[in-house]
Amino acid sequence: MADYVLPDLAYDYGALAPAISGEIMALHHGAHHAAYVAGANRAVEQLRDARERRDVTALAGLQRALAFNLSGHALHSIFWTNLSPDGGDRPDGELGAAIDEHFGSFDALRAELTAATGTVQGSGWGVLAWDPVGDRLVVHQVHDHHANFAVTGTPLLVFDAWEHAFYLQYRNVKADYIEQLWSIVDWADVGRRFDAARSGAPIGLVEDR
Ligand SMILES: [Fe+2]
Numbered sequence: 001m002a003d004y005v006l007p008d009l010a011y012d013y014g015a016l017a018p019a020i021s022g023e024i025m026a027l028h029h030g031a032h033h034a035a036y037v038a039g040a041n042r043a044v045e046q047l048r049d050a051r052e053r054r055d056v057t058a059l060a061g062l063q064r065a066l067a068f069n070l071s072g073h074a075l076h077s078i079f080w081t082n083l084s085p086d087g088g089d090r091p092d093g094e095l096g097a098a099i100d101e102h103f104g105s106f107d108a109l110r111a112e113l114t115a116a117t118g119t120v121q122g123s124g125w126g127v128l129a130w131d132p133v134g135d136r137l138v139v140h141q142v143h144d145h146h147a148n149f150a151v152t153g154t155p156l157l158v159f160d161a162w163e164h165a166f167y168l169q170y171r172n173v174k175a176d177y178i179e180q181l182w183s184i185v186d187w188a189d190v191g192r193r194f195d196a197a198r199s200g201a202p203i204g205l206v207e208d209r
Contacts, residue, residue: 004040004070006033007077015085019180021169032164033076036145039069071146075125078158078193084186091187095194102137109139110182113159116141117178120161126178128190129153130197154197157190 009029014022043066050058090106091099103109109128116139117126125142133152142149149155159181166177 001044004037004073006037007080009080011085016083016184019184020083020166024166024168027168028160028164029076029080032162033073036069036072036076040066040073043069067146068144071144075127075142075145075155075158076160078155079160081189082157082186083181083184084189085184087184087186088182089187091191093191095187095191098137098194109137112139113157114178114182117159117161117181118175123162124148125161126159127153127155128157129155130194132197132200154193156193156197157185 006029009025012022013025013029016025043062047059047062047066050056050062090096096106099106099109103112113126113128115126120126120141120143123144124147125145127140127142127149129138129140129150130136131138131150131152132154137156138150138153140149140153159178161174161178166174170177
């Protein structure tokens with residue numbers, strides 16, 4: 001079984017500036033995301049030890065630690081590939097048509113995901129996901145990394161609303177940070193995730209480019 005690994009980024013830490021500063025990217029990827037990777041690996045190791053000791057009372061807490069850290073690892077891995085220095089504009093093709101169908105318009109999706117991200121209490125994410133059971137696009141407001149997300153869904157576009165994602169640059173004005181995120185969304189990446197989710201094809205956390 002493989003250890004979880006911090007993925008490299010497809011761009012330099014400073015490449016998303018001015019939307020996201022290089023200082024934030026270095027800390028966010030190199031420290032925060034790295035900590036979730038380490039936390040997930042540590043939880044797996046501690047779960048293995050607890051099983052060997054038959055210490056079932058320790059398992060629940062460790063399972064929760066794994067869910068938190070592994071979800072944090074997955075969401076950040078998607079977040080980095082959702083963003084690009086060449087991003088922005090709006091989606092076209094099948095993704096664009098599906099957004100029109102399920103939300104009414106791109107502007108309606110934008111307003112809904114912006115609100116989900118902007119109104120997180122504490123730490124969390126705004127997430128656009130594909131729900132294969134209802135055959136529809138949905139927006140979730142995820143709490144922490146792993147709560148309030150329907151288990152049917154595949155995340156397609158994720159906006160990090162944790163303070164570590166913006167506070168060094170935007171201070172308490174989270175709305176400006178979210179506005180800037182829209183200018184660096186890599187719709188080609190979101191579209192590939194949409195296609196894979198609908199076809200049932202496996203897709204790596206980090207897209208090969
Ligand atoms: Fe984050």
